Amino acid sequence: MFDEYPVENFHSLVRRHTSGKVTCGEWLRRDAMFIDYHRNDNQFAQSFAPKRSYPYTKKNLDLMAKRTAIFLLQFFEKLWINCGKAERKMEGARIKKPYYYFPPLSKRFSFGAIPLGYHSSHLPNQNQFCDYENCDFIFNTNGIVLICGHAYHEECFDRIGLKCQYCFEYLSASIDELSHSFNERLKMNIDIENEFDQMHILSSEDDNSLDQAEIIKENNDIDKELADKIAGII
Template sequence: MYSYIFGERKVLPQNPKPWRINLLLEISRSAWKEVSTAVEASLCKDAEYLTLKDLFDNTIPLVLDIYAVLFRSGDFEAYLESCFRVWTIFLKFSRRNYTKAPLMFLSDIFYWELNQHPILGTIKAELPKFSDSTVEIFHSFLRRGTQKHTDADQLIKYGHYINLLRLDSSGFRENFAHTSSWAKYEYSVQDITQLTKKSACFLLQCFSDIYTRVFHHNLLISLPLQTYPSSSKRKHEENFGTFSLTAMNMPEAQLWHLPLGFSPIEVLSCGHTYHKFCYNNNGSKCLHCLAFLQNGIDEHVQSLQESLLNPDKKKNKKKKTQAKESEENNPCDNDDEIEPINYRTSSLEKALREFQSQ
């Protein structure tokens, strides 16, 4: 997408600066709003489509809003839910340490709630004040001014020096304001609008390619069959309602015997589809995803407990060292200049017409 928007010769660095990441996420979300209606009317349960739809509907809005909107506004319940959603993303991509930190936070919250601890009321009332941004900024300055071979005494001295600058109004804050890459975010409203339209054209092209591949290379998705109560258990439950299918020799057919088209359906954000009756009967839960999340919680809680009980045991040290060396060898984004915008007549309307005519 980056090369499509700014030109084929422009390559996104492997470690882009925060303002560049934020720019791409914002225009991606805005572009999806422009084309989502047309795209959703053309595709359904293709694997590629579901993956991209989940990215634009769930992941990107979550990343953009969890701190900037939910945390800063003090919406504790929405923030708590978003923390669990973030954990599900880490679980899907097997991010080792990241799968434990959200569970620790959620465990603390549930423990305080169970024991009616007063700290929970304080957190709910003053959520924005529980921010570690000051610590993160301090740590960034510390890393910027030190090297790998810096010993503990030198780190302590430099930390005291940074703290001294913090007390000086012309030191720490001015230094941060003028050197931060966020201060170089200079795109105008007109620039953002143009970038959004070009990004929307890129999305339509991506989904057009998916639409074409659906008829040539379908990705098979294998799911376990949904289980239903046995006949002995049904006798003690309320009557679900039966009807006769004479041609099928089924005098007492149930709702789930019919194709989805014969009943209102519920398409969940995870991509699974249920009859509305079955979905409600399951407690408004996706049984496929529920088992996956429950197993993930059990596995990572057990791993966390083992690591806490054995703090001196170093696991997978070699893998972590290799991953760290790989990250250090990746080219960084040292360019703070914004990319030029080519103000050509937007072809978004034309791209929409071509996509809808497929």
Template sequence: MSQNVPTYVPTVPRTTLVTSIPSIRQYIERGHMIPLVADWPGQIHLRTAILRYLPLAQTPKPWHINLLLEISRSAWQEISKAVKEKFGSLYKDAEYLALKDLLDNSIPLVLDIYAVFFRSGDYNTYLESCFHVWTLFFRFSRKNYTKAPVMFLSDIFYWESTNHPILEVIKAELPKLSDATVEIFHSFLRRSTQKHTEAKQIINHGRFINQLHLDGNRFKEKFAHTSTWAAYEYSARDISNLTKKCACFLLHCFSEIYIRVFHHKSPLIFSSPIINSSSKKKGKAKEKSEESISLTAMKMPEAHLSHLSLGFNTLHKPDPFRYCDLTNCPVFFPINPNPIRILACGHSYHESCYASNDFKCLYCLAFLQDRVDKHVQSLLESLRDLNKKKKEKIKE
């Protein structure tokens, strides 16, 4: 009997060997444990198959980005009601509002501004979306993208003030004012040329592509066989499974926020501003003061205010301990209950206070007006400098 049954002592070193592997130890510390009978290193292979994530490419293909956004929106539509009911309508934690704003507003905006609003000819919604896109570019300091929307909106408002007939053409024929053909042509041209290609060769390539465009069948055939959108790797069943996995991932993120605030009683607190004077532009030191914040549930240990809702970028940030962010709020909540409204920017107001402000968030409105003025002035200065350089070249 003793010869057939292995003793406990030789088993201990083997168990220690398995748990000494960093990836296995981290897997166990997370609370995961799978009993498995396998020869070494079968335990490692199983853990790798279950836990390891595939790295996202640095420059993912357009269809891959679109797939991730669509899956995120579909997953949020399945769980949003349950999440909002769990947190309640008066929850103002910065990380919760940031993740909720991303799923409620930013992702749908990116997906719908062209595919739905523009292509359907919904002029008013498309115009409003252009301003929302500008606020995203502005929050993330995308210098090369903040000027174009301002120029477009400036033209629209000017045509409205002068009753220019082109405005009626834009409203009536919005889907036809697309540069898709130009972008496709440019993509083909870049794909068939290199950095060292001479100008004459580029012209010849352009003529060849234009000839394909005149021959509709050959052009469509070339686009279908060479486009990155043609190589779609996922079936409807795969997308359904990915949506469920994304929903589980989002639920895990919201669960971490809920546990941090309601169980650990640890609301999100902003750290002191960090001053960065290392960056230089045109030989001049450029100082940048920005507050850093840790968004652990969103896997962003060193996030910035730009990653939060718009209200957290203003001087008057939303206060999680106040029902109404209005400075001179006349309503005392415990005595005179008044419905509360939390806006997408993160600020909250009593309905009476919100109505007295003409249904606007005055803090964010003043903040955006100030930034629009600064960007317009910067754009005008750039245009003046460009005009000055052209005049100097003419004189030379």
């Protein structure tokens, strides 16, 4: 048995997306083909569909990894060199308030900055001493309060590997977020460099050889800089 519902349904779909003044059969046929082609085009679903090609080449991945390593080594080297050099400044347009600067960080920190534990998903518990979820101790003796604000019994702290699990999760997620942001910036720089290179492609073999030599030189320079940074901390 032939069901007319799909035909009538699609006819209504075409009429809903075309002007009432369009009566020419050829125009309606063209609009129908266009709607039929795009009616299953779901942008939300397409964002989860696998791409035809991986967006990064091995050369770009190697370059991004080396640049990231150099950046992290330089950053933590500056933190180590400036250890204990925090500076207190009175700032404010009307009311002067104390702010603290920890080089090489450019952001200032107010005197009332709360401990790390209050930034995590599990705030320090004000109603009981131990913040360990599976704590089975009744008394608040034989315990420690960490600098982050979380408190544990020594036995509970030993169970979780001698580290605050809530602050560890918060710091790990923050590092992943910053790493992703930094990788996106590196990718942006590489894309700009690639576009610049494509605009200045030269046809001669001599120029192509020169470009290849410059790429090799850049990789060698990065390798040398990374090796020097690693050697400086060993």
